Amino acid sequence: MTQEKWGQLRQRLLKTVGQNNYTTWIEPLQFRGLQDGIATFDVPTNFMGNYVSQNFSDLILHELKAEDDSIRRLSFAVAANSGARPSAVDAPTAQRVMPAAGKSAQSALTAAPLDKRFTFDSFVVGKPNELAHAAAKRVAEGGPVTFNPLFLYGGVGLGKTHLMHAIAWELQTRRPDLNVLYLSAEQFMYRFVQALRDRKMMDFKEMFRSVDVLMVDDVQFIAGKDSTQEEFFHTFNALVDQNKQIIISADRAPGEIKDLEERVKSRLQCGLVVDLHPTDYELRLGILQSKVEQQMETYPDLRVEDGVLEFLAHRISTNVRVLEGALTRLFAFASLVGRKIDMDLTQDCLADVLRASERKITVEEIQRKVSEHYNIRLSDMIGPKRLRAYARPRQVAMYLAKQLTSRSLPEIGRRFGGRDHTTVMHGVKRIEELKQSDGQIAEDLELLRRSLEA
Numbered sequence: 001m002t003q004e005k006w007g008q009l010r011q012r013l014l015k016t017v018g019q020n021n022y023t024t025w026i027e028p029l030q031f032r033g034l035q036d037g038i039a040t041f042d043v044p045t046n047f048m049g050n051y052v053s054q055n056f057s058d059l060i061l062h063e064l065k066a067e068d069d070s071i072r073r074l075s076f077a078v079a080a081n082s083g084a085r086p087s088a089v090d091a092p093t094a095q096r097v098m099p100a101a102g103k104s105a106q107s108a109l110t111a112a113p114l115d116k117r118f119t120f121d122s123f124v125v126g127k128p129n130e131l132a133h134a135a136a137k138r139v140a141e142g143g144p145v146t147f148n149p150l151f152l153y154g155g156v157g158l159g160k161t162h163l164m165h166a167i168a169w170e171l172q173t174r175r176p177d178l179n180v181l182y183l184s185a186e187q188f189m190y191r192f193v194q195a196l197r198d199r200k201m202m203d204f205k206e207m208f209r210s211v212d213v214l215m216v217d218d219v220q221f222i223a224g225k226d227s228t229q230e231e232f233f234h235t236f237n238a239l240v241d242q243n244k245q246i247i248i249s250a251d252r253a254p255g256e257i258k259d260l261e262e263r264v265k266s267r268l269q270c271g272l273v274v275d276l277h278p279t280d281y282e283l284r285l286g287i288l289q290s291k292v293e294q295q296m297e298t299y300p301d302l303r304v305e306d307g308v309l310e311f312l313a314h315r316i317s318t319n320v321r322v323l324e325g326a327l328t329r330l331f332a333f334a335s336l337v338g339r340k341i342d343m344d345l346t347q348d349c350l351a352d353v354l355r356a357s358e359r360k361i362t363v364e365e366i367q368r369k370v371s372e373h374y375n376i377r378l379s380d381m382i383g384p385k386r387l388r389a390y391a392r393p394r395q396v397a398m399y400l401a402k403q404l405t406s407r408s409l410p411e412i413g414r415r416f417g418g419r420d421h422t423t424v425m426h427g428v429k430r431i432e433e434l435k436q437s438d439g440q441i442a443e444d445l446e447l448l449r450r451s452l453e454a
C-alpha cells in the first residue's frame with residue numbers, strides 16, 4: 001500500500017459512500033503506513049476517528065484487502081500535527097472558544113425563545129438521524145471548534161429545530177460562560193433591516209460579532225434577499241475568523257438552495273454538512289413510544305392498546321410533526337369521549353390524517369410482490385390460467401389491491417388481464433373468508449401488507 005494507491009482507493013469509496021460522506025469523513029484521512037497487517041490513518045480529531053471507525057471501517061477494509069490481502073485491521077490516530085485541513089476539521093486546543101472579555105458569565109442570548117421540550121433527552125435517535133444527532137451532540141459540548149459551520153438539513157418536520165434548540169439548551173448548561181445566539185434567518189433579516197432603518201448598523205455588527213456561538217435556523221429564508229445575504233456573509237466570515245462556532249439549519253443542502261450566492265454556498269459547505277433523512281418505521285415507532293410517555297403525564301389514566309402505535313408508524317410516513325399531532329389528538333379525543341385508545345378509535349379520530357398520508361401503493365406493485373411471494377410468474381398471475389397455484393395468488397393480489405389502493409373493482413379487473421369486476425369481487429370475498437379460516441393465508445396477507453407498506 002502506498003499513498004498513491006490510497007488515493008485511487010479513495011475514489012472507489014467516493015462512489016460507495018456518496019459525495020457528502022466522502023468529503024466529510026473519507027477525504028480527510030491520511031494514510032500513514034502499514035505494519036503487522038494494521039493500516040494506520042491519521043485523522044484530525046478523535047471524534048472523527050471514532051466515527052469513521054464505527055461507520056466506514058468495514059468498507060475501507062474491504063477496499064484495502066482487495067489491494068493487499070495481508071491487511072487485517074485499521075487504526076485511526078490523531079495526527080500530532082493536524083493543521084492539514086484548517087477549514088473542515090480540528091482546530092488547535094489553544095484556539096478554544098473563550099468568553100468575550102467583560103461579558104456577564106451566564107449570558108446565553110437567545111433572540112428566539114427555546115422550546116423546553118426540545119432537548120437531547122427527548123430526541124429519539126435512529127439510523128436516519130444518528131449522524132446529525134452525533135454532530136449536534138459534539139458541538140453542544142462546547143469544546144474546541146471542530147467543524148465550522150455545522151450545517152444541518154432535512155425535510156419538513158424531521159427535527160432540525162429540535163436539534164438546534166437541544167444544542168442551545170445543552171450549551172447553556174455546560175458552558176454558561178459562552179454567549180450563544182439562536183435565531184431564525186428571518187429574525188436575522190428583520191434585525192438587519194431594523195438596524196439599517198434606525199442607522200444602527202455598528203451596533204448590529206458589534207452585537208453579532210460578539211457572540212461565541214451563532215445559531216441560525218432555516219437559512220434558506222435569506223435566498224434571494226441580496227443585502228441580507230451580504231451581511232450574513234460578513235457576519236459569518238468575521239465569526240469564523242475568530243474561531244467562533246456557527247450552526248446552521250436549512251431544508252436542503254447548501255448547494256441546492258436556489259438564489260443563494262455562490263460565495264455564501266461555498267462558505268456554508270466548508271464545515272460539516274449532515275442531513276436528517278426521512279424517518280423509517282423503527283424510528284417512527286420509537287418516537288411514538290417516547291411521545292406516549294409524555295402524553296401519559298397529562299393523561300395518566302389512558303392506555304394505548306397493542307397494535308395502535310405500530311399501525312400509526314406504518315401509515316404515517318415521514319413527517320414527525322404529523323405523527324406527533326396524531327398522537328396528541330388521539331389522547332385528547334379518547335379522554336373527551338371516555339374511550340380507550342384502540343384501533344377503532346384511531347380510525348375514527350384520524351381518518352383525515354390517515355387518508356392524507358396514504359402512501360400510493362399501485363396495483364402493479366402488489367402484483368409483483370405477490371407473484372414473488374408465491375414464486376409464480378407475473379404473466380401467469382395476470383393471464384388466463386385457472387390452476388389453483390395461480391388462481392389463489394391472483395385472488396390475494398386482488399384482495400390487497402382492494403384494501404391498499406383506491407382503485408375500483410372494474411379498474412382492478414382491468415389490471416388483471418381485463419377481468420370482469422364480479423370476478424374481482426368474488427376473489428376478494430374468497431380471501432376474506434380464508435383469512436378467518438386459514439392461518440397460512442392470514443400470515444401471507446400480513447407479511448405482504450407489511451412489505452408493501454414499508
Ligand SMILES: Nc1ncnc2c1ncn2[C@@H]1O[C@H](COP(=O)(O)OP(=O)(O)OP(=O)(O)O)[C@@H](O)[C@H]1O
Pocket residue numbers: 118122123124125129154155156157158159160161162163251287320321324
Ligand atoms: N427524532 C425525534 N425525536 C423526538 N421528536 C422529534 C424527532 N424529530 C422530530 N421530532 C419532533 O417533531 C416535531 C417537528 O420537529 P422540528 O420542528 O424540529 O422539525 P423541523 O425539521 O425544524 O421542521 P421545519 O422544516 O418545518 O422547520 C417537533 O415537535 C419535534 O420535537
